[in-house]
Amino acid sequence: MDNKNNKLLYWIPRILSIIFILFLAMFSLDVFEENYGFWETILGLFIHNIPVLILLLVLIISWQHEWVGGLVFILAGVAYLILILTNQPFQWYHLFWILNISGPAFLIGILFLLGWRKFKK
Helix, strand or coil: CHHHHHHHHHHHHHHHHHHHHHHHHHHHHHHHHCCCCHHHHHHHHHHHCHHHHHHHHHHHHHCCCHHHHHHHHHHHHHHHHHHHHHHCCCCCCHHHHHHHHHHHHHHHHHHHHHHHHHHCC
8 A cells, every 4th residue: 555655746747737737828828819929929929938847847846856846836835926916906806816826736746745755765
């Protein structure tokens, strides 16, 4: 049973990271609603996907060094929380934004840290 738990603790943060990164990438698709030309659309996609590319790089590093994923995903959740709370007057629906973005980032970060703690022994 312990071996099965080890495999789950290894794979769950990685799989959740992939799903989370794809979820964030979906937000960049709103570029296609604008009537931009080809190069403006490419630039818009790139700019919208900078956080996605950073998290993808972090995931690649975290595959071997779980502490990196734990730290960066938690910091990403905190950064988004601060961004939402400081850039506009707070509205109740901002809590849903925070939960949808920061919540999974915190969960993934905690799971990476738990895996790192377990597997470093």
